[in-house]
Amino acid sequence: MFEETKKKVRKYLSNDIGIDLGTANTLVYIAGKGIVINEPSVVALNQKTGRVVAVGTQAKEMLGRTPAHIVAVRPLVDGVISDFEITEEMIAHLLRRAEEYLPKMLGPRVVIGVPSGVTNVEIRAVRDATKNAGAREVYIVEQPMAGAIGIRLPIKDPVGNMIIDIGGGTTDIAVISLSGVVRSKNVRIAGDKLNNDIISYIRSEFKILIGEKTAEIIKMSVGNVVPGEPMEASIKGRDLITGLPREVIITDSDIREAMSQSIESLLEATKEVLETTPPEILADVMSRGIHLIGGGALIKGLDTLLFDYLKIPVYVTQDPLTAVARGAGIIIENLDGFEEVLILNEDELPRKK
Ligand SMILES: Nc1ncnc2c1ncn2[C@@H]1O[C@H](COP(=O)(O)OP(=O)(O)OP(=O)(O)O)[C@@H](O)[C@H]1O
Ligand SMILES: [Mg+2]
Known part of the structure; x- marks a missing residue:
């Protein structure tokens, strides 16, 4: 009985969270509640003051539309932290927003996913950024492991x-x-490379320049890596020769060709x-x-x-977009049960690579 009460109290007071720190999207899972934040990994900065102006969806909307002194940046490139301070700011911002859902007693315990094969230096960077952002304890897990747990594969079985x-x-x-x-x-x-493949292909085949957002939209709508029902879309870009806007029709076969090497x-x-x-x-x-x-x-x-x-x-x-965050959430809800999948500390657990 006493144990039950203790469990309930602990659950009430706990502020444990799981984070999928992705290149494209960052998700925050709160133990007992589920995913509460799911936003693009983008930070808008005022270069004059060095201040963060916006984070997430709001910042992404500013991409390419900001006045000169405001820049929208993605703090993670190729799945790893490229800008430590901005990543820290982004995590801190998300933790503050997650606090709306949490009792503000102690900093949260955080399980955070990193891509497989990252170096110890990168692990330390993620750990430090999360700690500096206000986490009380930080546990690192490899993203594919978190993903496998998130989709409930029997990872503990032989x-x-x-x-x-x-x-x-x-x-x-x-x-x-x-x-x-x-x-x-x-x-x-991955997704970013495919967007760039599409931009390059359209530049060389149609002599027009399109933006990343347009490339992503056509990848999702017209992209199909096996021939099927014909699809097409009209896209607007800047004519490389005249410098003026021009519209062209592209087909699924164009996009297939563009993405084929990747x-x-x-x-x-x-x-x-x-x-x-x-x-x-x-x-x-x-x-x-x-x-x-x-x-x-x-x-x-x-x-x-x-x-x-x-x-x-x-x-x-x-x-599929929430698998890693769900896995990080399952782990934080049952830390003892998943100890062996965590990279506790780079000194305690020497990594193979
Ligand atoms: N319907 C779709 N078809 C094709 N690609 C898609 C679709 N929906 C999303 N994507 C792509 O998925 C990518 C984002 O996926 P996800 O959120 O899993 O990445 P991430 O976890 O932030 O990145 P990483 O794991 O590399 O750090 C983007 O490149 C986006 O264009
Ligand atoms: Mg990911």
């Missing part, structure tokens, strides 16, 4: 689970068994991971399939293409 997390900056390919990452690969080919590299990278996976675990993966998470999981046709290439079943997770 079976191979394979997950591919295609985000904005990085793609993490990982095989997990017995709470550990058995094989993994992290490539800097998609090929993703297939190759997946194959490389499978080639070095121990046979027993490989057999598990072949029967249990590959799970796609992250925004890139929604690229049309990618599951079919992967299946055709590898002959292994491929599943697109429901709600």
Whole structure:
């Protein structure tokens, strides 16, 4: 009985949160409540004062539309912190907003996901940024592990689970068994690269310049990595020769062509991971399939293409963009149960790489 009460009190007082610190989007999960913040990883700064003007959705709306002294920046590039101070400011801002949902007794305990294969220096940077932003304790987990937990794969069992997390900056390919990452690969080919591929293709084929936002929209609407029902869209850009606005029609086949090299590299990278996976675990993966998470999981046709290439079943997770945050949340709600997946401290737990 007493134990029950203690549990309830602890739950009431706890302010534990899970964070998916993504290149494109940052999500905050509050223990017992779920995801309360889901916003683009963008910070708008006033360069005259050095002050943060806006964070998240508000800041993203300012991208490309700011007066000269206000710049909108993405503090994470290729899945890693490129600007330490701005990242810290962004986390601090999000923690303050999360506090609306929390009892403000102590700084929160935070589980935060990092891409697989990051260096100790990068882990320290994430840990310090989160601590300086007000966290009482910080636990680091590799994003593919958090994602696998988020989609409830049996990561603690002695079976191979394979997950591919295609985000904005990085793609993490990982095989997990017995709470550990058995094989993994992290490539800097993901949503941002595909947007840039589309920009380059349209520049060279149509001689017009389009912005990143337009590229992303057509990737989502017209992009399909396997030929299917024909699709087209009209896009506006700046004519490279006249400098004036011009409109062109692009088709799914243009976008497929634009993305083909990057998609090929993703297939190759997946194959490389499978080639070095121990046979027993490989057999598990072949029967249990590959799970796609992250925004890139929604690229049309990618599951079919992967299946055709590898002959292994491929599943697109429901709600792939929130998998890592849900996993970080499950971990913080049950820290004792997930101790072995955490990178506690780089000195305590020497990393393999
Ligand atoms: N329907 C869709 N089709 C294709 N791509 C999509 C779709 N929806 C989102 N994306 C892409 O997914 C990416 C964002 O995914 P996600 O939020 O998982 O990344 P992230 O976790 O912030 O990045 P990272 O894990 O690399 O740090 C963006 O590049 C976006 O364009
Ligand atoms: Mg991610």
